[in-house]
Amino acid sequence: xxxxxxxxxxxxxxxxxxxxxxxRAGEGDSDGGTATGDSTGGKTQVRLWTHSAGNPAELExxxxxxxxxxxxxxxxxxxxxxxxxxxxxxAIVAAAVSGDLPCLLDMDGPIVPNWAWxxxxxxxxxxxxxxxxxxxxxxxxxxxxxxxxxxxxxxLAIFARQSVLEANNIxxxxxxxxxxxxxxxxxxxxxxxxxxxTPLDIGAEDSGEWWPYAYSPLLQSFGGDLIDRSTFLTAxxxxxxxxxxxxxxxxxGLFTEGLASNTGTIGNEEFNRDEVALSYxxxxxxxxxxxxxxxxxxxxxxxxxxxxxxxxxGSWQWxxxxxxxxxxxxxxxxYLEFSFKPEYIAAFADKQIVIPATEAxxxxxxxFGEGGVLRPFTELTQxxxxxxxxxxxxxxxxxxxxxxxxxxxxxxxxxxxxxxVKDIDADIQNNDGYGF
Numbered sequence: 001x002x003x004x005x006x007x008x009x010x011x012x013x014x015x016x017x018x019x020x021x022x023x024r025a026g027e028g029d030s031d032g033g034t035a036t037g038d039s040t041g042g043k044t045q046v047r048l049w050t051h052s053a054g055n056p057a058e059l060e061x062x063x064x065x066x067x068x069x070x071x072x073x074x075x076x077x078x079x080x081x082x083x084x085x086x087x088x089x090x091a092i093v094a095a096a097v098s099g100d101l102p103c104l105l106d107m108d109g110p111i112v113p114n115w116a117w118x119x120x121x122x123x124x125x126x127x128x129x130x131x132x133x134x135x136x137x138x139x140x141x142x143x144x145x146x147x148x149x150x151x152x153x154x155x156l157a158i159f160a161r162q163s164v165l166e167a168n169n170i171x172x173x174x175x176x177x178x179x180x181x182x183x184x185x186x187x188x189x190x191x192x193x194x195x196x197x198t199p200l201d202i203g204a205e206d207s208g209e210w211w212p213y214a215y216s217p218l219l220q221s222f223g224g225d226l227i228d229r230s231t232f233l234t235a236x237x238x239x240x241x242x243x244x245x246x247x248x249x250x251x252x253g254l255f256t257e258g259l260a261s262n263t264g265t266i267g268n269e270e271f272n273r274d275e276v277a278l279s280y281x282x283x284x285x286x287x288x289x290x291x292x293x294x295x296x297x298x299x300x301x302x303x304x305x306x307x308x309x310x311x312x313x314g315s316w317q318w319x320x321x322x323x324x325x326x327x328x329x330x331x332x333x334x335y336l337e338f339s340f341k342p343e344y345i346a347a348f349a350d351k352q353i354v355i356p357a358t359e360a361x362x363x364x365x366x367x368f369g370e371g372g373v374l375r376p377f378t379e380l381t382q383x384x385x386x387x388x389x390x391x392x393x394x395x396x397x398x399x400x401x402x403x404x405x406x407x408x409x410x411x412x413x414x415x416x417x418x419x420x421v422k423d424i425d426a427d428i429q430n431n432d433g434y435g436f
Contacts (some may be wrong), residue, residue: 029163043077046331047102049095050080051088057351061344063117066268069338076331078104096120103324103332107148109314114391116147117184117435121319123147126333129336130340137313137384139356143435144176151345151361152315152354155215155380157311158300159271159279159289165298168194171356175379181250184303188259191277201270204262204408211401212387214249214280217302217310220385222247226400227424232436234392235424239400240417243306248413250305255408262408284353285378290373299376301383313384315354344379391434395427 048066052058059082066078070431074340083091095101107115115121123145124131131139131146140148165172170187173179191199191333195406202213216226224244227235237243254260264270269280272292279289280302290297318339320332345361348354349368356362386394403420407413411431428434 009062025064038219039144043075044327044331046078046104046335047096048078048080048104049088049091049102050082050106051085054086054105054245055352058348060156061347061351062089063337064347065344069335072338073334074280076327077332078331078335083382085369089204099323101321101327103320103321104335105321106316106318107140108202108316109148109150109317110209110393110397111139112148112319112386113325113389114139114394116142116321117147117391119322121147122324124149124320124333125329126336126338129339133359134340134354134357135313135381135384137381137386138315138317139391140317140319143299144298148295148319149318149340150315150341150357151348152352153313153315153381153384154283154354155311155377155384156217156280156282156302157377157380158298158302159268159281159285160277160298160300161293161296162275162298163190163296164193164194164277170177172298173303174380175302177299178309179303181303181305188254190259194277196275198258198261198275199277200254200260201258201264201268202281203265203266203277204255204260206266208401209397210237210395211404213312215404216387216400217312217383218251218305218383219247219335221302221305221307221310222250225388227388227390227392227398232392233433234390235396235421240414240421243261244417245304245413248407248417251404252407252410252413256410270328283355283374286374286377287353287367299374309383310385311380311383312387313381314386366385390436391431393430396424399423 001098034389050059050062052062062080066080070077087153091414092101092105095313105121107121112121124147126149132151134149135153138150139146162172168190170190171179173181173183188199204211214225218223222242222243224237224247228238255262268279268285268289270276271281272289286299302311318336320329324332340358342358342360342364345356346364347367349356349361353367353374356365358367362368362378363370366379369375388396390396399420401418
């Protein structure tokens with residue numbers, strides 16, 4: 001499965017300035033059924049758009065929820081339209097320009113602050129009894145208001161073969177005692193000496209949102225970050241301070257020493273074929289690796305590079321358009337509250353191979369419940385760090401991807417990170433600090 005497929009979700013980026021213009025212009029406007037809701041057979045119609053057209057497993061669960069909700073009451077009818085992920089963003093932009101956004105729309109978690117800041121979406125307004133039960137990374141917050149909520153999250157881990165680690169006298173790390181930086185580096189060099197030309201598959205052949213999702217947590221474990229989160233007004237010192245420079249030198253060294261490669265296939269096939277010893281990958285690849293490796297598979301926490309293990313958090317979530325009002329708004333909120341039943345959350349988890357966002361959903365899950373083969377991933381969610389909760393994230397994401405790729409390819413680490421800081425700070429200044 002492509003890393004930027006259903007679990008991570010490539011960031012649905014609407015250009016910031018265009019988003020601001022479209023979102024604010026549409027506030028309070030009638031949109032042909034969204035704002036007040038068309039009536040069909042005595043029911044108020046609630047329109048829903050999702051990016052799930054290319055993901056039949058996910059769409060199957062949504063269709064079941066909508067069918068169950070529509071038949072459970074006589075006031076509302078949710079009608080849906082699904083788009084392939086690649087076409088979804090264009091459809092959203094076009095609908096915003098024409099004033100025809102649906103009431104309900106899904107969005108990648110990191111973009112929620114941008115859409116909320118721009119007036120694109122409104123506070124979610126569903127029961128706190130629901131949102132308080134969700135993983136923190138499954139809730140989108142802006143200015144202390146909940147704007148979105150999701151049914152799942154994903155997690156990254158290190159996949160290994162127990163037999164390979166034991167044969168090379170490499171300690172098997174645990175959640176309580178992960179590898180240190182020195183242990184991890186020594187393990188990679190030992191495995192290279194044992195005959196693995198490239199001991200680690202780090203996924204560097206992928207592109208897009210995979211880069212900040214996968215590699216900024218490593219930066220954060222070193223003690224750096226994508227932005228100074230105390231103010232959200234600058235990346236200075238966070239993305240180019242001593243800790244960030246140490247991360248950049250280490251990251252570059254993986255490739256110059258031949259410990260990792262930027263070639264290969266997107267997925268986990270090299271590990272499954274025992275061509276690499278360790279794979280830094282996600283939950284969505286776990287069943288294939290279990291099938292290939294069997295009981296020898298280890299699902300390990302990422303290393304602690306100084307401030308504890310870190311992994312990326314935040315996946316696709318649901319929000320309500322600002323233009324949605326009246327009976328349609330009531331219906332949208334009623335649908336969302338209905339949709340967070342444990343059985344639906346478990347169905348998403350088991351059909352998509354993603355981590356349930358509630359304990360009740362986890363208990364019902366075949367794979368993630370007690371004794372489930374993917375249970376270790378639920379323990380890794382404690383290490384999850386949200387990508388910066390700022391409208392600037394759309395620019396931060398692409399800037400970091402470019403910088404990290406340049407570092408991988410041998411560019412001067414300090415120069416690259418200094419320039420990344422300048423680019424991020426310029427965007428923040430051009431947008432008057434995004435309200436911070």
